[in-house]
Amino acid sequence: MELHKGEHLVRQGDSADHVYYVLRGRFEVLLDGRHLVAEIGAGEPVGEIAFFGGLSRTADVVASRDSEVLELSRENFDRLAAAQPDFIQSILRTLGRRLAATTAAASALAPRIADAVGLCAAGQSAVPESLVADLVQALRDSGSRVCVLRARDLPGDVAADDERLMSQWLGGQEQRGSTLLLVSGDGNPAWDRAALRHCDHLLLCGRLDEANAGPVALGELERYAAPLFRPRQTSLLLWREQSGTAIAHTRHWLQGRALHLHHHVALDRPGDFGRVARLLTGRALGAVLGGGGALGAGHIGTLRALGEAGVELDIIGGTSIGSVVAHAYAAGDDAHAMLADYEHFFIKRKALGRFTLPWYSLLDHRHLDACMQDQLGDSRLEDLPLNFFAVGANLSTNELEVVRHGLSRHALRISTAIPVALPPWINAQGQVLVDGGVMNNVPISVMRAIKSGPNMVSMLSPGNEWQVKSAYERVPSRLALAWQLLRRQRRDDDFPRLGEVAARSMQITSGRMLRGTGLGSDLLLKPPAVPGMGLLNFKLGRAQEQAGYEYTRRFLDKAGGLEGIQAWQRGEVMPEFED
């Protein structure tokens, strides 16, 4: 079969009835029609992934020269393989090499969904019966076939101290559900040990108010269980009797425990367990809000529209203004309160409006810090009802800094420390931290490393066209500028000001980073900027919020509302939307 340069050999998503062998020429492998992931030359197979894996085509394959391939149907392939066993060897060799190349370039894998979850009391309190029942119900509601096993479910012929037999019996139970929930702590230590060793995720359950008295020591069974699991496989569910009880002192629980996530639930609000169940089973909906200064009001509008439609976000994080809005959502604020805070903070108090001598920064950080202190007090990230992260850039290590613990005002201060505009943050190790937008303005990769399952990404952009009328030569000399400032002459040129340049500089990588990471099955929202909007134009915040709201409404209408979103969460459909 011959192909001309530019012709498709296979198309991503198509079904696979043939495998090919390149006889002459060269092919490009393109993901989503754009990203070049590999080139394939003469003597190599093409289309083997879907053909052997029983999948649909994983990429487009396009001839980059006039080429010739051998096309093999299943029948022909079987015949050729029987006649020439070397042929299979050569395909396996190519597959091995391709896998090695892919592995070398792979980013961290999203956490694997646990098949067997061990429930274990943490601290001193036993796990309430109602908690187990609510968790099981929530797992069922989220679509899991859950099977609960406790010591009393052991068959009569398994002796109460025979851990080996228990382990064998547990192995035979796996087909009973998509998730096994193994409950420990019923008074049979052999079962507890066998059950916990059978699990791939440890869900510790502690009573939140034990932390009121200070750090909570590990419970007896917890001391046995904790070292069996890596932090990534361990989460802590902190329960309180009533939702009206404020969440506090969580850090005392986190001290001395290596955990991936912690969850806050109130026993009088069974809905809280839905979030835990979704996070455990990979169906949790994450949201990532990008940086973009005043445009961040658009995120608020997006959250308003999602909230009205009944879409519940289970975990949220962001960069810069995105982290500020995400933090408010994680704290339980509604869009109305968020917008009121935004206007109070940026317009009324002018948190970013007081200048200083331009030595360490342009803006007076003391004023900003005081505004933040008034707004956030000493609240801490660990005490937020939802899991949250803010992203900073660590200039000392050249790494992204993911902040999930500590004082909220410190986390947000790190995430919003626009270089030059504000002094960097210095952490306890003396490292220098600035706004995360410098490295990753839309940190979807951070969310993916924390959880598997679907995410919504909201990316702000002041538009791709920025044209300035003022000529470079017209920028005044320092004397002329000083004179104009002294005479309080208004400068009405449109030459970019310092703050705008600093803020814009952090936007430029957003789209590229996102393309580099690839969206996969995550949804991208791009609320448009209202006319006249700039990154520091907070006065247009209300209009920008409305624009974000209307944009997200249009998106939801197209996606089929809550039902459409839920179908996407289950992996059934992928809403498409071009505004």
Ligand SMILES: Nc1ncnc2c1ncn2[C@@H]1O[C@@H]2COP(=O)(O)O[C@H]2[C@H]1O
């Ligand atoms: N990472 C990769 N490296 C090399 N080839 C690839 C890669 N991903 C996809 N392909 C090729 O592109 C083909 C697309 O169709 P298939 O998934 O059937 O088989 C795929 C492989 O032949």
